[in-house]
Amino acid sequence: MRLKLALLLSALLIFPFSANAQEKSVNDLFLPDIDTGWLRFLGEKTISVVVDDQVTGGCWTSAEATKTAVKLQFIRSGYTVVDETNTFNPVLRIRGYGYKGAENYCVTVASIDLLAFDYGIYAYGNYIVNPSITSAFLREIMSSDYLISGRQSNQSQRMKEKFVEMSQKMLVTITDKKQEVKGRIAALVDGEAKKYWTDHFIGF
Numbered sequence: 001m002r003l004k005l006a007l008l009l010s011a012l013l014i015f016p017f018s019a020n021a022q023e024k025s026v027n028d029l030f031l032p033d034i035d036t037g038w039l040r041f042l043g044e045k046t047i048s049v050v051v052d053d054q055v056t057g058g059c060w061t062s063a064e065a066t067k068t069a070v071k072l073q074f075i076r077s078g079y080t081v082v083d084e085t086n087t088f089n090p091v092l093r094i095r096g097y098g099y100k101g102a103e104n105y106c107v108t109v110a111s112i113d114l115l116a117f118d119y120g121i122y123a124y125g126n127y128i129v130n131p132s133i134t135s136a137f138l139r140e141i142m143s144s145d146y147l148i149s150g151r152q153s154n155q156s157q158r159m160k161e162k163f164v165e166m167s168q169k170m171l172v173t174i175t176d177k178k179q180e181v182k183g184r185i186a187a188l189v190d191g192e193a194k195k196y197w198t199d200h201f202i203g204f
Contacts, residue, residue: 035141037116037117037141040118041116042181046090047074047090048081048084048091049083049091049092049094050085050091051066054096054097055099055159057152058100058152059100059152059156060155065160070092070112070163070164073167073168073171074171077174090114090115090116090117091113092112092114092115092167092170093111093112093114093115094111094163095112096110096111104153105150106149106150108155108159109147110148110159110162111145112143112163112170113140114143114170115138115141116141117139142170142173146162148162
């Protein structure tokens with residue numbers, strides 16, 4: 001999974017936890033083979049939706065309409081959707097980039113990324129920020145990209161339709177991931193761990 005480093009660095013929050021903090025308990029009560037970013041996302045009911053429009057030449061004039069259409073998919077799935085990137089909200093980033101070439105022919109890429117806050121020892125290359133400090137940072141947990149080319153006259157509509165399709169597929173993946181995690185929780189043999197995860201995530 002590729003990381004969007006610039007966004008990670010801008011969203012990085014660093015704060016200390018005591019040895020008895022609940023975060024340590026979360027790490028101790030291990031749920032095997034499940035990405036911690038997914039675990040934190042699946043318990044959320046609010047998501048921020050943002051648009052990054054890097055398309056030139058009038059090849060994506062429907063960016064705001066696309067955002068509205070994608071937001072609607074998540075609202076219908078039970079999420080509260082906000083425009084601002086509030087602290088610790090997961091973020092759905094809708095990004096388009098591309099250009100117009102010869103004879104009004106557009107080449108664009110539709111990219112949709114799901115980012116969730118996670119905690120851990122934050123490292124940048126070989127440099128660890130501080131091994132004694134637990135960091136909170138925004139991390140990509142799911143991403144999809146699609147190349148779209150065609151005449152400028154209907155490229156914006158194609159972009160919008162593709163983003164809606166991609167968001168629907170993402171929601172299906174989220175549902176599948178919820179069922180997977182519920183199954184893993186049900187299969188836990190450690191009583192303390194099973195109680196913890198059941199209490200915290202059984203409602204999602």
